[in-house]
Amino acid sequence: MIIMGAYxxxxxxxxxxKSTLLTVDLGQQYIDFFAYFRxxxxxHPDEFLYSFSKSLGGEMWGTNAYYLWSPLNLILLFFPAAHLSSGVLTLTLxxxxxxxxxxxxxLTKSKLQSGIRILAFSTAYALNxxxxxxxxNILWLDAMIFLPLIVWGLHQIIFARKFSCYISWLTIMIIDNYYMAWMICIFTIxxxxxxxxxxxxxxxxxYALGRYILSSLISVGxxxxxxxxxxxxxxxxxGTYTNNHIRSRFEYNPLKLLAKLVPGSFNFNQMPSGQANIYVGMLIMFGLALYFLNRKIxxxxxxxxxxxxxxLILSFCYEPLDLFWHIGQFPVxxxxxxxxxxxxxxxxLAATCLQKGFQPSKWQLVIxxxxxxxxxxxxxxxxxxYINNSQKLIGLGFAIVGILFLEIPHSVSPIMSxxxxxxxxTCDISTSAYTALNQISYVSQPEFGEYTTALNNATAKVKQADHGFYRIAKTFMRTKDDPFQSGFNGGDHFGSTIVPSLPVFMGAIGQPAGDGFVSYDNGTQITDSLLGFRYTMAVIDPERSEPFLPLSGYRPDWNTQEPVAVTSNIGIRKNKAALPIAFGANSRILNSTRDTYDPTAYQSEIYQDLANSPKPMxxxxNFNQVDFQNVQSADQITGSVFxxxxxxxxxxxKLEIIPTTNxxxxxxxxxxxKxxxxxxxxNRHFSQYQTYRDTVIINVAHHQKGQKIIVTxxxxxxxxxxxxxxLYRLNQQVFNHDLRILQRSPLKLSQASATTLKGTVNIKKDQxxxxxxxxxxKGWHAKIDNHPVKSQKVIGTFLALKINPGTHHITLHYRPPYxxxxxxxxxxxxxxxxxxxxxxxxKEGLNIK
Incomplete structure (x- = not known):
């Protein structure tokens, strides 16, 4: 702690x-989960089961099992939202x-080392x-804490016939993080x-094997x-992404791992793909080699x-073994x-070998x-x-010093030795740690703190104006888990446990989406209405936007919405066309399928099926004019290659657009x-979230009849x-007509929480x-007039209930399956x-008697 605290x-x-530890996933994902946890x-303890901040809604019990069940996270309760980065530093230390x-x-319990010598091995372990x-990846670090405790528990099972230590720590590890626990369980074998x-x-x-298997099963149980x-x-x-096609091949030349024996052999490029990070110090590596040569063992x-x-070494680079350790999935x-x-x-093994009485022979040192x-x-x-000449010289220097140290008998001066x-x-492993971390850049505290404060202030304004159930859309973003950070129902999420159908749907309606994330940046009036985005938030002056409020979308169709509140830099408006979380609809939606890859057509089809409307929206x-600069001309823009x-x-x-309507x-x-x-x-840069795999929709005009718009x-x-x-025009009259049909039968909520929705609805004859x-x-359980009913899955994404015309009392309750x-x-x-x-x-009592 002293070494890393000083760094x-x-x-x-x-x-x-003014800097923070926030970088990559810690800054883009985990910090928002910590805010949600706090x-x-x-x-809102019910949000530990389900949360509507997870994109449009999602289970949280399994999500928390991966991200948040570490008991050490309780420390974060003492740090307010804008200073959560300080809590992360404390937690990391x-x-x-x-x-x-x-x-x-x-080491103490196993009597492998004693006294101050223990610090050499424990420090090498803690800073490997x-x-x-x-x-x-702070959520994985608990594995480092629990692994030695589980190893000692295993020793107790084998040699002392004691169960409690192994069962207790393995159980805590599984609950803490099942993913890392899987790896530890393999290692116990x-x-x-x-x-x-x-x-x-x-x-x-x-008998020892029986005790081991029984204890392991009890822990899992x-x-x-x-x-x-x-x-x-x-x-x-x-789990739907599990690799079913396993190839017997090496992912890279195993000799590349030798480069990881140089101190500080890590940089940003090693994060997405690279070799295993295994540096533990030169002297410790020598201890491993000497273990195999030690005839006393x-x-x-x-x-x-x-x-x-x-x-273990083979597992780093041989694909089938690599997949085995990672539960059948290649690490992203x-x-x-x-x-x-x-x-x-x-x-x-080094601690087992390098004991006080051990003295390597000359030929071993020569080897x-x-x-x-x-x-x-x-x-x-x-x-x-990730390696420069200085690192190589430092590594070689520590290696030579280590060999010279091993050559001196411990008995010459035990204390000095x-x-x-x-x-x-300690110097070796600290040098490596400092060198590696110096090659990583981090989010600044103002960048995190000021954004969090601004978003929290705007969210608080909305909650003061409306205590009901609704979603909020915005055109600025620090991370895709902003809804978790500030506690509102949104449309964004980045996490490993998002159901694949949601990114598929969001991509189909023109939103940035991918495996593991969705981002509601490219909505239209139709999707805003359908998905219940009752409030919208936008930077007041996009051209002079604060640097800590990065823009992610462009929505002039929000400009005519009713202003609700304003902060120093964010304007909040109310979308009166937003539908509630549940509403009466026509039975056509039960048979609705996606038969187009045009997001505008798909949006229209969904809305038409819900309203039983024949007319596309x-x-x-056509573009009014096209200007070609340093490219060939073309009569058709769509699909052309310039x-x-x-x-x-x-x-x-340059595409010139002059709207003929508002x-x-x-x-x-x-x-x-892209x-x-x-x-x-x-002539103004268009702000668009850049990671997407489907066709997206850009709102280029609203209430701008006769005004020239140039898209370049x-x-x-x-x-x-x-x-x-x-280019498409939304027929406002058709949209308003269908909207009025869908607004006839809203679910009027009497109770709304993360896991329970209760209310009444008046279903019309054509619904x-x-x-x-x-x-x-499947965790959602529905009742109509206190009678359980089976839910339906519509458009491959959403929950719906078959219902008869008339007034009904509806109850929806969520409980994680199993x-x-x-x-x-x-x-x-x-x-x-x-x-x-x-x-x-x-038995012990009987033996004593």
């Missing part, structure tokens, strides 16, 4: 300066410290290459095999109240240890996530020197961005356009494919469906553990 002060991390625990303490405790590279040579009789080995609902959630979301155990080491960024286990294994020079000679031939061991190991429009005439000069395609005009743009062109509207596509490269570039914009989930079953299994498993403990105590 954070040096880097001016909040609260010590708010839910203090004010604590996890570093507890990792070292945990490993030190293991994996934890430094994954400091930003390897550890058990490694310990077998220490047990002479096969009968004793079988106790965790079932989390595991069962989470497993179901995964099969509906992340049983040969059988050394052979098994060597095979386990080879298996952060490869070899299980390499913390390799770091533990190396340090643990170490030979391999060191060979490895660094090979690394010198590599061209990698112990101090040197700690000094060399969008009409194709190529530069003069390659070294700028080129553009209706809203929308431009569709295919996903390939890679080949930048867009301006009336500036070529970035030699050619531009105008993929799906078309047979209660349509909701709640994403379909939660009750999981609780029952957990209780029975806990009872089994208790009875097992009492049985063992009774």
């Amino acid at each position: 954070f002060v040096y880097r001016s991390m909040a609260p010590f300066g 708010r839910s625990l203090l004010h 604590l996890k570093y410290g507890l990792s070292g303490l945990s490993f030190a405790w293991l 290459g994996w934890i430094i590279a994954n400091q930003l 390897l550890l058990f095999i490694w310990q077998l040579p220490l047990i002479n009789a096969w009968k004793t080995r079988l 106790i965790s079932c109240f989390v595991l069962l609902p989470t497993t179901y959630s995964l099969f509906q979301s992340k 049983k040969l059988g155990q050394r052979i098994i240890a060597f095979l386990i080491t080879a298996f 960024w952060y490869p070899s996530r299980f390499s913390f286990i390799f770091c533990f294994w190396v340090i643990f 170490l020197l030979f391999f060191t020079l060979t490895i660094f000679t090979y690394v010198e031939t590599l061209t990698v961005s 112990d101090l040197l061991l700690v000094l060399i190991a 969008f009409e194709v429009q 190529k530069k005439v003069h390659h070294n000069e700028g080129a553009s395609v 209706d809203s005009y929308y431009l569709t743009i295919g996903p390939n356009v 890679d080949d062109a930048s867009i301006t509207v009336n 596509f500036h070529l970035k490269h030699s050619e531009l494919w105008m993929q799906n570039v078309s 047979g469906v209660l349509m909701t914009t709640i994403p379909y989930d 939660l009750i079953t999981g609780i029952i299994i957990s209780f029975l498993s806990l009872l089994t553990a208790f009875l097992l403990s009492r049985l063992k105590r009774n």
Whole structure:
């Protein structure tokens, strides 16, 4: 903690300066989940089960099992929203410290090391290459804390026939983070095999195996109240991406791992793809090598240890094994996530070997020197961005110092030898940590704090004006989890457990979406109405927007909405066309299918089916004029490929639009356009979230009859494919007509929370469906007039109920699937553990008597 605390002060991390630890997923995702965790625990505990801040709505029990069940997160309760970054720093420091303490405790209990020597190994463990590279993945770091405790518990099961330590810590680990727990569970199998040579009789080995299997099953059983609902959630979301086609191949040359034996061998480019981060210090690596050469350790155990080491190394680069450790899915960024286990294994074997009485022979030291020079000679031939000459020299220097230290007998000066061991190991691993972290950039505190304050102030204004149930849309964004950060119902989300049907639907209606995220930036009047976006928030002066309020959309069709409130930089308006969360609709929607890839046509079809309307709402429009600069001319814009005439000069395609009505005009743009062109509207840069895979919709005009609008596509490269570039006009009269039909039968809520919606609805004769914009989930249970009814899944996304005309009382209640079953299994498993403990105590009592 002292080492990393000093580094954070040096880097001016909040609260010590204007920088933060927020970067990549920690800054774009986890920090918002922490805000949600804090708010839910203090004010809305039902949101731990379900939240409408998760895009249009989604389960949270399984999501929290991956992101938030660490008991250490309770520390964040003491940090207000705008200063949550300081809480993250405190939490990170604590996890570093507890990792070292945990490993030190293991070494003490196992009597492998004692006194100040323990600090050499515990510090190397707490600052190893994996934890430094994954400091930003703060939710994974608990595995570093619990792993040594579980290992000691396993030792107790095998040799002391005691269950409680192993069962307790493994259960906590599974509940804390099932993903990392999976990796630890695999490792316990390897550890058990490694310990077998220490047990002479096969009968004793079988009994030990039985105790291990029984204890593991009990831990899994106790965790079932989390595991069962989470497993179901995964099969509906992340599990659908599991790789079913496994190839027997190496993902990269295993020799590339040798570069990771250089201190600080990490940078940003290693995050999306790279080799395992396994640096633990030169002296510790020598300890691993000497373990295999140490004849005082049983040969059988050394052979098994060597095979386990080879298996772990092979797992880093051999695809089937890599997938096995990652539960059948290739990691999206952060490869070899299980390499913390390799770091533990190396340090643990080194601690087993490098004891006070151990003295390597001359020939062993010569072997170490030979391999060191060979490895660094090979690394010198590599061209990698994350290693420079200084790092190589520092690494070689620590290696030589380590060999010289090993050459001096401990008996010459025991105290000095112990101090040197700690000094060399600590300086080595600290240098590596500092070097690696210096290559990463971070979000500033003003960038995070000022944005959070501005968004919270605007959200508070809306909540003061309306205490009902509604969604909020906006045209600025720091992250796609802004709704979690400020506690409002939105349309954005970035997370591993989003159900695939939601990104598919959002992409189909023209929104940026992908595997794991949706972003409501490209709405129309139709989608705003359909999805219940009752309030909209936009930067007051986009041309002079504050740098901490990054724009993500352009919506002139909001300008005629009723102003509700204003903050110093955000304007809030009310959309009177927004439909409620549930409303009466025509039965046509039950059979509605997607038969078009045009988002405007699909939006219109959905609205028409709901209202039983025959007339489409969008009409194709022609551009008034097209100006071609340094590209060939064309009679048709949509689908044309424009190529530069003069390659070294700028080129553009200008589309002139002069609206003939005050209706809203929308431009569709295919996903390939963003890679080949930048867009301006009336010579002003168009703000658009850049990651999308479907055709998106841009609102280019509203209430601008007769005004000239110029949309310019500036070529970035030699050619531009105008993929799906078309202009549409929303027929306001048709839209208003269908809207009035759908507004006839709103669900009037008497109770609204994250998990319960109650109200009354008056269904008309031409309506047979209660349509909701709640994403379909088997956890939702519906009652009409207190009678349970089966829900329907419509347009592949939303929950709906068949209903008869008349006035009805509606109840919708959410409970995570298999939660009750999981609780029952957990209780029975806990009872089994208790009875097992009492049985063992009774046996011990009888033995004493």
